[in-house]
Amino acid sequence: MFLHNLLLSRIEMAARRITASTVNWASLAERVPANQKASFANFKSKSDSYLRAVMANPENPPKIDWAFYKKLVTPAMVDTFQQKYEALKVPYPADNVSASIDAQAKETKSEVDSFVKSSKDRISGYESEISHIKGLLPYEQMTLEDYRDAFPEKALDPINRPTFWPHTPEDQVGYKSKDAPVDH
Incomplete structure (x- = not known):
């Protein structure tokens, strides 16, 4: 239990270093779509609770009075714990992303x-x-000729491009469907 608590304090110390960079939540919130605001608020809440948990711990682990423990426990055992504790190095995560x-x-x-x-x-x-x-002239004042001059690609041209009502491609003479079987 003793080593476990010491290890946790070292890990928490390493986690503190990770929190050195801060997030600009206001700037991030401006970029979140309206339909994802609830998820963003939930994420921020979890992040804040994690940050509070990390900040609740001291930056450095508490100093251990090894002499006090040597009086209570076998000194050889305490020396072993002390050597392992001092040799313990929590690696800072490598930045590989x-x-x-x-x-x-x-x-x-x-x-x-x-x-x-x-x-x-x-x-x-x-x-x-x-x-x-x-x-252009207002549509109320426009004649068919004015419309043809303004929109030549959309205007009815009975001489060059005659069409029949309702003027859709499939209702014109000679129309062949793309889905129709090919005659041989």
Whole structure:
């Protein structure tokens, strides 16, 4: 039991070093979607309770009065415990994931940058379309010729592209379904 408690105090001391980096919870909370706020609050609560448990322990383990124990227990046994205690080194975990996280962050940043660029391109296209529509006559005042001039690809063109009502591709003369069997 004695060695077990000593080992736990060493592990807790190592855990304290891990908590040296702090999390900016406010910045992180801004990025959490609304439908995941409850999960985020639960995660933060667990993290805070772990942090409180670690902080409740002293940074350094309490000093052991080996002479006191030598009076109560066989000195050879206490010497063995003392040697094992002083030889005990709790290894600090090696950082073997930061490089992959940094690489993933760079990859994600390039994806985000390309998405932002394509979004800006789409936005500029939409803005030019909006300015085009704002420059048109109101639809109430527009004639079929005005509509044809404004939207040549959508307007009814009875000479070059005659269609029949309801003007859908499958209702036109000569339409062949993509799913229809091929005649040989």
